[in-house]
Amino acid sequence: MAGETNTWADKKIFTTGEAAEVCKVSQQTIIRCFDAGRLGGFRVPGSKFRRIPREELIKFMRANGIPTEVLEGSTRRVLVVDDDPDILELFEDLLGRDGRFEVRAASTGYDAGLLTESFRPHLIILDYMLPDINGNVVCERVRQMAHTQHTKVICVSGVVNQAEVEELLRSGADDFIKKPFDIREVVGRMVDLLGMQSGATDNGTGH
Amino acid sequence: MGSHESNPAHQIEVILQSVDSLPTLTPVATRVLNIGSSDRADFGELTRLIEADPALTSRIIGLCRRASLGLGDRITTVKRALVMLGFEAVRAAVLSVSVYDLVSGEAAERDARLEWSVGGEGPGRAFDRVGFWMYSVGVASAAELLAAGNRKLRVKPDEAFVAGLLHGLGKPILDLLLPRAYGRVVELAEKRRADMAPIEREIFGIDHHAAARRIAERWGLPPALRDAVWLYDHPLSGLPEGVAVDVVRVVSVARTLCRELHLGNSGDHGPVDSASAACEAAGLSKKSLDDAMRKLHGAVSEHSKVLGLDEQAAPELLLRSITAANRSLARLSADLEHRAHEGKRVAEVLSAIAEFWRIGGGTGEVVRTLGAMARSAARVLGEGRWGTVLDRGENAWLLCLFDSEGGLARSTEAHRPEQLAGLELATPSAWTERTGVRSALAAWAARELGMDSQNAPMRVVVACEGDGVPGCVMLTTAPAPEEAPDQRHLMPLRATWSAALSAAVHRRATERLADSLADSNRALAAAQAKLTEAQSMARLGEMTAGAAHEMNNPLTVIRGRSQLLAESLTDERDRKTASAIAGAAADLSNLVTALHELGRPGEAEREATPIAEVLGRAIGLVPGASGVVRLDIHGSLPVPLMAEVDGPRLSRAIAELIRNARDWAPEGIVHARVQIEGPDGRLCIRIEDDGPGLSPKAQRHAFDPFFSERPAGRGRGLGLPLAKRLVELHGGSIRLEAGASGGTHAVISLPDWRPAQDREAGQAA
Numbered sequence: 001m002a003g004e005t006n007t008w009a010d011k012k013i014f015t016t017g018e019a020a021e022v023c024k025v026s027q028q029t030i031i032r033c034f035d036a037g038r039l040g041g042f043r044v045p046g047s048k049f050r051r052i053p054r055e056e057l058i059k060f061m062r063a064n065g066i067p068t069e070v071l072e073g074s075t076r077r078v079l080v081v082d083d084d085p086d087i088l089e090l091f092e093d094l095l096g097r098d099g100r101f102e103v104r105a106a107s108t109g110y111d112a113g114l115l116t117e118s119f120r121p122h123l124i125i126l127d128y129m130l131p132d133i134n135g136n137v138v139c140e141r142v143r144q145m146a147h148t149q150h151t152k153v154i155c156v157s158g159v160v161n162q163a164e165v166e167e168l169l170r171s172g173a174d175d176f177i178k179k180p181f182d183i184r185e186v187v188g189r190m191v192d193l194l195g196m197q198s199g200a201t202d203n204g205t206g207h
Numbered sequence: 208m209g210s211h212e213s214n215p216a217h218q219i220e221v222i223l224q225s226v227d228s229l230p231t232l233t234p235v236a237t238r239v240l241n242i243g244s245s246d247r248a249d250f251g252e253l254t255r256l257i258e259a260d261p262a263l264t265s266r267i268i269g270l271c272r273r274a275s276l277g278l279g280d281r282i283t284t285v286k287r288a289l290v291m292l293g294f295e296a297v298r299a300a301v302l303s304v305s306v307y308d309l310v311s312g313e314a315a316e317r318d319a320r321l322e323w324s325v326g327g328e329g330p331g332r333a334f335d336r337v338g339f340w341m342y343s344v345g346v347a348s349a350a351e352l353l354a355a356g357n358r359k360l361r362v363k364p365d366e367a368f369v370a371g372l373l374h375g376l377g378k379p380i381l382d383l384l385l386p387r388a389y390g391r392v393v394e395l396a397e398k399r400r401a402d403m404a405p406i407e408r409e410i411f412g413i414d415h416h417a418a419a420r421r422i423a424e425r426w427g428l429p430p431a432l433r434d435a436v437w438l439y440d441h442p443l444s445g446l447p448e449g450v451a452v453d454v455v456r457v458v459s460v461a462r463t464l465c466r467e468l469h470l471g472n473s474g475d476h477g478p479v480d481s482a483s484a485a486c487e488a489a490g491l492s493k494k495s496l497d498d499a500m501r502k503l504h505g506a507v508s509e510h511s512k513v514l515g516l517d518e519q520a521a522p523e524l525l526l527r528s529i530t531a532a533n534r535s536l537a538r539l540s541a542d543l544e545h546r547a548h549e550g551k552r553v554a555e556v557l558s559a560i561a562e563f564w565r566i567g568g569g570t571g572e573v574v575r576t577l578g579a580m581a582r583s584a585a586r587v588l589g590e591g592r593w594g595t596v597l598d599r600g601e602n603a604w605l606l607c608l609f610d611s612e613g614g615l616a617r618s619t620e621a622h623r624p625e626q627l628a629g630l631e632l633a634t635p636s637a638w639t640e641r642t643g644v645r646s647a648l649a650a651w652a653a654r655e656l657g658m659d660s661q662n663a664p665m666r667v668v669v670a671c672e673g674d675g676v677p678g679c680v681m682l683t684t685a686p687a688p689e690e691a692p693d694q695r696h697l698m699p700l701r702a703t704w705s706a707a708l709s710a711a712v713h714r715r716a717t718e719r720l721a722d723s724l725a726d727s728n729r730a731l732a733a734a735q736a737k738l739t740e741a742q743s744m745a746r747l748g749e750m751t752a753g754a755a756h757e758m759n760n761p762l763t764v765i766r767g768r769s770q771l772l773a774e775s776l777t778d779e780r781d782r783k784t785a786s787a788i789a790g791a792a793a794d795l796s797n798l799v800t801a802l803h804e805l806g807r808p809g810e811a812e813r814e815a816t817p818i819a820e821v822l823g824r825a826i827g828l829v830p831g832a833s834g835v836v837r838l839d840i841h842g843s844l845p846v847p848l849m850a851e852v853d854g855p856r857l858s859r860a861i862a863e864l865i866r867n868a869r870d871w872a873p874e875g876i877v878h879a880r881v882q883i884e885g886p887d888g889r890l891c892i893r894i895e896d897d898g899p900g901l902s903p904k905a906q907r908h909a910f911d912p913f914f915s916e917r918p919a920g921r922g923r924g925l926g927l928p929l930a931k932r933l934v935e936l937h938g939g940s941i942r943l944e945a946g947a948s949g950g951t952h953a954v955i956s957l958p959d960w961r962p963a964q965d966r967e968a969g970q971a972a
Contacts, residue, residue, distance in 0.1 A: 086764045094771060129756065158759025159752075162809075180763035180796050182789075183770045 008071050014052045022057065023066050033060070055147065075102045076194050079121035081112040081138065082156075083131050091125065094183055100196065109133035113141065116148055122194055125186075128157035128168060136171040143172035152193040156181065219412040225384045226421050230313070236305035237427070239298050257285045257301065267300045269512070299365035302428070303347070303372050310379045311336065317383060334382040334393050335472045339375065341511065342471025347371035348506035349461035349499050356495025360453040362431070367457045370435035373428075374458045377415025377436060378474055380422060381407065393474060400542065402477035404440060416440065443489055456489040464499065469532040470507065504528075552692040559583040560703050566613055568707045573597070574607060574615060576711045577679075580670060580704050582613030584681050587692055587700065588668060591685025592616065594656045595670070596648075597708070598632040598678035608656040611685075617656055624651050632678025635669040652682050660684060671705040677712045679704075744932070748806025755799045766792035801925045805912065808929070811853040811936040815962035818848045822879055822892075825861035832865050832877070840881040848881065850890060851962045852937055860933035860941075863926035864894040864953045871951055872898030889939075890960040897950040906943050930955075 008022060016034065020027040031050065033039040040056035043049060054071070061068050078101045080091040088105040095101040104119050106112040109132045116124070124142065128135035135155055142148045155173040158180075159165070165176050175189055239253060258264050264285055289297050314336055350371030354364040362370075382389040392410055396403045404414040419436035431451035438450060439458045446452055463485040466473055480488075486496045560583065568579035581593035590611050597605045599620075608617040623630065626647055630638055638644045649667050653660035663684035671679040766789045773785035819840060826832045840848060861879070868877045875897040884891045901909065908914040910931045913924040934941045939957035946952045 084760045084764075087760060090764055090767045090771075094767065097771075158756045158763070179759040180766040180792055182793075183767045 012054050014057055016050050019052050019057055022070055023061060075100060076123060077102045077119055077121040078123050078125065079104050079106060079115050079119060080125045081106045082127040083107050098187065109138050112138055116142060121151060123152040123190060125154050125156060128155055128159060136168050139171045139173050154189060222384065222411055222413060223421055226380065226418055227425060230309060232305050232309060232426050236301055239301045254285045254289065263304060266304050296365040299369040302369050306373055314379060314383050333390050334474065336379060338472025339378060339474060342465055342473045343372050343375055344510045345465040345470035345507050346374060346458065346461045348510055349464050349503055350457045352499035352502055352506065353457050353461055353491060353495050356498050357491050362453040362457055366431060370432055370454050370458050371461050373432060374435045374439045377419030380418050381415050396474060396476050400476045402475040460485045460489045460491055469528045469535060552690065552696045555587050556692055556696050556700050559586045560700055562586060563703060571711050571714045573711045573715055574618065576707050577607050578609050578613040578615055581609035583700065584668065585611050589683060589685035589687045591683055594652055594658055594682040596632065596652050596680050606652060606655050608658065619655055621655055627651060632680055635672060639669060649682055658684060670701065671708055672701060673705050676705040676709045679708055744806050747802060751799055751803035751806055755803055758799055759796055762792045762796050801929065805925060805929050805932055808932045808936055811856060813851045813853050815849045815851050816854040818850045818881055821852065821854050821858050822861060824858040825865060828858060828862035829865045829869065832869060836865060836877045836879055838879050844883065849962050850960045852960065856933045856936060860930040861892060863930040866926055868894050868896035872896040887958055889956050889958040892955040893952055895946055895950060895952045900945050900949055901943060901951050909943055
């Protein structure tokens with residue numbers, strides 16, 4: 001994939017010039033917004049150079065309707081949470097072969113919380129029945145925290161009770177998929193939710 | 208002296224205790240009894256004791272004179288009597304006088320007390336004390352004469368005299384202790400023509416033999432005397448060993464003689480042997496009997512005078528005996544006549560009982576039994592129409608009218624009328640004496656039965672009585688026959704009626720009970736079946752919920768892995784195999800889901816829904832159905848027809864029926880008809896196919912989970928059971944019928960389907 005976008009994806013602190021490039025506006029505009037307080041940041045101690053942290057830049061871009069894709073890089077980070085190691089392995093295999101996703105796995109709600117902080121996934125595939133806390137609680141936490149509230153959540157479950165499914169959707173899940181699922185349907189829903197171009201890099205059929 | 212069963216031992220004990228409380232003999236008598244006959248040293252003392260009582264002295268000298276006719280007037284003092292007649296004769300005289308005085312003295316005193324306390328209103332019939340003592344003196348005299356005429360017997364005349372005088376001692380003693388009850392004994396003995404002893408045993412538990420024996424022991428009377436009072440009535444052949452047999456013999460024959468001659472009044476009325484037969488049986492000489500008969504009246508007259516009993520001379524005594532004999536004869540003949548009448552009435556009642564059974568009194572049918580009762584009542588209580596009133600419990604009365612042959616003329620059920628509130632037919636003793644109640648009952652029953660009670664008096668007869676016997680009375684206007692049986696005669700007939708009627712009533716109640724038992728058994732079995740089904744469904748729900756979670760994870764891995772495998776395989780056949788594995792995993796998961804739905808279909812959420820919408824959605828649920836299902840909502844129904852149902856669940860149920868119809872007739876057309884049927888206006892949704900129809904077995908088991916007649920394949924056998932569950936959630940039912948022109952018709956029927964506002968409008972209209 002393109003090295004250029006990868007730089008942006010890993011960068012934590014942006015200069016006004018870099019920010020202008022990411023946002024595809026002039027440096028003057030960035031400086032004006034910075035000075036007016038609409039774009040958060042700090043000055044380098046002992047100089048007048050302005051510096052903008054990644055979170056502030058994203059906030060600014062979202063507030064002004066500027067696409068953030070360029071910051072994200074081309075691969076999407078996916079966290080799979082399930083207490084069944086076979087299921088985790090299946091997802092790692094499936095999404096790893098696909099190539100468009102970077103996958104991490106967690107088998108408890110606690111691990112899921114830690115990884116959500118450090119891995120900052122774009123999408124969480126969340127089993128409802130976890131050994132420590134139920135999926136709907138994880139889902140609510142994710143929705144409550146500012147930096148994760150835009151993270152997509154797909155709940156999966158073997159439950160057959162329609163009432164439980166509705167409760168999951170109420171607690172903030174974006175979609176629900178019943179186990180045992182069709183893997184193609186799962187990938188399709190993920191692509192839809194993440195706004196990716198469907199089938200753009202679909203090379204998974206053995207070429 | 209066997210005690211009667213109905214008289215508790217306690218009563219006997221009380222009587223014996225009163226016997227014991229009687230005064231003892233005078234000191235003179237006690238002393239006389241204790242002096243041995245050879246103990247001449249004490250004769251002086253004895254003489255002094257007797258002479259201390261001048262009245263006693265004169266009577267003893269009188270008795271002694273009488274006992275030794277030959278010696279005439281030469282016996283003038285006690286001492287002389289002792290010398291000339293011997294100790295035994297004087298002792299006999301002292302005993303006779305003492306005992307007689309004691310018993311009659313006590314009796315006179317008691318009479319004075321009774322008169323005082325009761326105001327002269329004595330017992331209905333009293334023990335004839337004078338007559339009894341007259342008889343006793345007769346027996347004593349006869350015994351004395353018999354003993355004198357049979358010297359070979361081991362009994363001296365004076366001994367025989369005392370034994371004869373005192374042999375019936377128990378009678379005045381019982382009379383003394385229990386005057387009123389003894390009056391009853393006297394009455395019954397006369398009425399039944401029986402001896403007193405068996406009646407005493409019946410009433411007191413003991414007889415006068417036992418009472419007399421007790422007192423003889425207490426007073427220390429000589430053994431021969433004790434045996435005489437105890438055993439005089441005993442058959443001579445069976446006397447216990449060691450008793451003074453000769454004394455008993457003499458007394459027994461003397462008794463018979465006096466009763467034959469009607470001398471005095473023994474109080475016994477049982478049959479009497481002839482004296483000569485008794486004499487022969489006892490082995491006494493015929494001559495002695497003749498001799499005794501000749502001298503008896505004279506002897507009695509003299510002895511009576513001495514005892515202060517009677518002043519009658521011998522000829523008068525004879526006359527009195529004859530009069531007594533005549534009286535007795537007259538009584539006997541009156542009694543015989545009375546018995547003849549009694550016998551006739553008893554025979555009538557018995558033949559009425561026989562007829563009662565003959566004409567069906569024992570069939571166990573209530574009305575037939577009542578008819579037989581009416582017929583038998585007509586026979587003994589007056590020919591004519593008879594009505595019956597039977598208490599069936601809970602104030603419900605059955606009234607029947609029968610013709611004189613016992614045929615049912617009319618019957619009606621009625622509740623006890625207000626004017627008879629509180630009247631219980633089963634306890635007639637509470638109201639039969641109240642003429643007002645009786646006539647109110649008669650008037651009411653006559654009106655109910657249409658009997659004419661204006662021109663003839665209505666008679667009310669209590670038909671049944673007793674514990675657990677249904678209350679029943681009978682009524683008639685027929686005149687009573689001249690010699691109608693009284694209550695006593697009717698007792699056997701009434702007992703017969705009571706038994707037969709209670710058997711009939713109870714049989715009917717038992718039959719009713721058995722019917723309702725069978726009904727509730729059926730209901731119970733149905734409820735149990737429902738409960739079992741509900742329980743097994745609930746368990747299925749629980750189980751499948753757990754199973755779903757446990758199974759779906761491995762199924763996810765199988766399905767996902769086989770899909771990935773299929774994608775990586777290049778060989779077309781291998782790829783298909785892997786895909787089949789994925790498909791099977793999905794099927795298995797759907798099966799678990801379907802089972803769970805069957806167990807826990809949830810609650811119906813009903814709201815007014817257009818029925819066409821429900822059917823449309825159902826067709827949409829079955830792939831390929833839209834082209835072949837013809838919808839037919841009956842023309843006369845309002846458009847759009849609204850039903851208060853859980854739309855999605857009802858659609859699901861209909862979809863399962865359509866799916867089945869498609870399976871049964873894959874090439875045909877499926878009709879879906881909606882109609883209103885039956886008197887309750889139920890909504891029927893019929894799904895009809897034109898396939899080959901169902902086998903009887905399939906029709907029976909179509910709603911059992913996993914039943915399928917199709918060979919193993921796609922059919923899971925859960926569609927129809929699920930449809931049934933979903934329809935039942937609506938309070939409806941589902942059934943399969945064979946179509947008139949072949950094919951299978953599945954019918955959903957919903958009795959409770961009208962939307963709330965429609966129901967209200969319907970009620971207002």
